Amino acid sequence: MKKFVMGFGICALAFGLAACGGDEEATPEEEPVASEEPVDGEQQEMDSLIDTSDIPDVIAVVNGEEVDREIYVSSLEQEAMQLAMQGIDVESEEGAAYLDQVKDQVLDRIINSILVTHAANEEGIEATEEEIDSGVTDLMGQFGLESEEQxxxxxxxxxxxxxxxxxxxxxxxxxxxxxxxxVADIEVSEEDIQAFYDDAIAAMPEAEGEAELPSLDEVRGEIEYQLQMDILLSDLREDSDVTVNV
Structure with missing residues (x-):
């Protein structure tokens, strides 16, 4: 069931940002989309885009909780389909390299989500019925559903x-x-923010036409948040027992 709402909630806050370890590219302005099960024809097409035969039934164990392959495979298939829709041949060198990178990113997002869930439960954080109702309504909006019957x-x-x-x-x-x-209690230095910005700008392709790159002031809040999340997730991983099987 988790794959149905992987784009909801914590992912919108944290996992559109760089995964712990800094390997994932920052996209704080991008709103993740909830995962919907493909119809048979789409599933066949996705199966031909990515080989999942060597993925074990349990992709990881996080603090004793086994992580089923289903959510991992579903996310990988979505990424492969999006790549193909962009006109990139997933069997090409470029496409294969992208998929290899995506595999690590998807796994990190899943593990990070579980770590945060465990930590929230350990601290006794609760969700009210009103908050859950609001969350369900938000999720319906992501799917374009207009009624509870749908x-x-x-x-x-x-x-x-x-x-x-x-x-x-x-x-x-x-x-x-x-x-x-x-995150509110995590301090990030101005030097780290500046360094992150400089690295991100240097990694961006040359701007076309008169397009302007964002100034540091325009993205300062997003960079600070990403660095705070990196610290939080790193701390959670350090205090946890994580075994990866893929």
């Missing part, structure tokens, strides 16, 4: 029920609260 139909097609959805949304709400509380 949502029920989508859930039934996925083989889940409303209670499972609300439980997942509650976990996302609690995780968001945890992140907001912890």
């Amino acid at each position: 949502l029920q139909e989508l859930l039934e097609a996925q083989g889940v029920d409303m209670d499972e959805l609300r439980n997942d949304v509650a976990e996302s709400v609690k995780s968001n609260k945890f992140v907001e509380q912890k």
Whole structure:
């Protein structure tokens, strides 16, 4: 069920940003999209884009919790489909290199999400019914659903029920609260912000025409938040037992 709401909640706050370790490119302005199960024809096309045969049933174990391959495979297939829609041959050297990078990023996002969920639960953070209701409404908006009946139909097609959805949304709400509380206490130096900005600008392709690169002041808040998240996630990993099987 988690894959259904992977784009919701904590991902919107944290995992559109660089994963712990700094390997993932920063995209703080991008709103992740919730994952919807493909129809049969689309699934066949995605299966031909990426080989998932060597992915084990348990991709990782996070503090004793086994992480099923299903959410990992679903995310990889989505990434492969998006790459193909951009006209990039996934069997080319460029496409293969991108997919290799994406595999690590997807795995990091999944593990980070679980670590934050565990930490939020350990601290006794709760989600109110009103917050869960609001989260479900937001999720419906991401799918373009106008009624609870449409949502029920989508859930039934996925083989889940409303209670499972609300439980997942509650976990996302609690995780968001945890992140907001912890990030507020993490200090980032001006030197680190400047260094991050300089590196990001240097890595960007040359601007076309008269397009201007953003100034540091325009993106300072996003950079500071990303650096705070890097510190938070690094601390969580250091205090956790994580075994990766892929």
